[in-house]
Amino acid sequence: MGKSESRRTRLQAIMHRLSGGETLRAEDLASEFGVSQRSIYRDMDTLKANGMPIVATQGQGYRAAAVITLPPLHLSEQELEALHLGLLAVAASADETLQVAAQSVSEKLDAALPTDALMSDQALSPYPFQQSSAALRHLATVRSAIKSRQRLRVALMSGTRQDIRPLKLDFWGRAWIVSGYGEQAQGFVSLPVDALESATVLPGLFVAEDGKDLHAMHNAPITSLR
Amino acid sequence: MGKSESRRTRLQAIMHRLSGGETLRAEDLASEFGVSQRSIYRDMDTLKANGMPIVATQGQGYRAAAVITLPPLHLSEQELEALHLGLLAVAASADETLQVAAQSVSEKLDAALPTDALMSDQALSPYPFQQSSAALRHLATVRSAIKSRQRLRVALMSGTRQDIRPLKLDFWGRAWIVSGYGEQAQGFVSLPVDALESATVLPGLFVAEDGKDLHAMHNAPITSLR
DNA sequence: GCAATACTGACACTGGATTGTCAGTTATAG
DNA sequence: CTATAACTGACAATCCAGTGTCAGTATTGC
Incomplete structure (x- = not known):
């Protein structure tokens, strides 16, 4: 027929x-x-x-079941980042059905991304693969802290603890990396958000100090915490 | 080689x-x-x-330019909705670069969706195809109005005007449909967000009145405005 | 203008993908 | 238990996407 x-x-x-x-x-x-x-x-x-x-x-x-099939999409790094962020937003708020849906899409997306996608090329050693649930938990916190210029007290799964002045949040293919000035480390540090055990926004704002701001960070060595 | x-x-x-x-x-x-x-x-x-x-x-x-290619994704209707919502969220907030990226992804997604994808099955006659720019303009307004329980004064491109108590925002494949109680219409109405000429949040909150709330709407006829 | 390189159209060839046929086995509803 | 269909394996036939060759034309940087 x-x-x-x-x-x-x-x-x-x-x-x-x-x-x-x-x-x-x-x-x-x-x-x-x-x-x-x-x-x-x-x-x-x-x-x-x-x-x-x-x-x-x-x-x-x-x-x-009814499905909607999307053709292969070609995205820039920033577009992918926007996608991830958006899904995080939905997963964090909205109603429960949408939360589940958003998380499910995130997982599909994650699964679809080639492990090596971007990521490489730069320093920032390859972090052990971590699933998005953890990232989902702390990413919003980190972002808001950066925006509101508040210190962040973080604990990594490895046990490392640090108070940081978060300055920048980057997306490296699969992993979100927050970088800033580490109070205890007395220098710039970067750490994978999905390796965070906990993240607490500390009260009070911090002001940009010479040698501890974004500009300085770009011209200084960065320690990768884990 | x-x-x-x-x-x-x-x-x-x-x-x-x-x-x-x-x-x-x-x-x-x-x-x-x-x-x-x-x-x-x-x-x-x-x-x-x-x-x-x-x-x-x-x-x-x-x-x-560097690109990340996603394989074909198979999504449920709700997953697609979560995706759209998330992109709208990013497009509405965050920094400018991400706004642009989010909008760009939205467009790619829109372009990729088959015109007939879902949509059908239900009442809500097929609206003339509209591009997302308009939807992007008013959707945030509509959502926030629903959330904050404020009346919305809308004007459709057709010339229709109405003050509504927005109650619900649904996603039908391509189009966002806002439904609620229409003050002038004295009954429940639904209208496609992407056909909105303007949308203004009116001052003051409205309280749920019997016969004009979400529950009542589900058991009452709804007029489709255009 | 000149050199370099992207691009286009035509045509025949080849190999892997797709298919049909046949002859079975397995799981489920009632 | 029985009928019904989903499945599986093998193999030959066929189809067409992908290819190379050749002979051109169109742009761009210098």
């Missing part, structure tokens, strides 16, 4: 068809697209392998 | 290579991947057609 098209097209069409919520049998789909059942089975394999939520029941047919 | 791989692999590799910021000539790439220059030209066509930011200069070679 269908025109001869590339396989991709058919895969899309199958999902479109199943998105209606209907239960369809391989035989139905086969005749609808003018191919053999065997091809449909192969298609289903492919679709499942690509993460489509297809449920097959022997004796019944195929069902699938 | 390269092993024989599928074309996809080579396209990725080319981008990876160009992401270094280097300027490369078709001849270089051709010999590096062990294919003819003609193939490289075709590859460039494909890459450009897929939205890669490649700049070709005759007599010089190719340059490209």
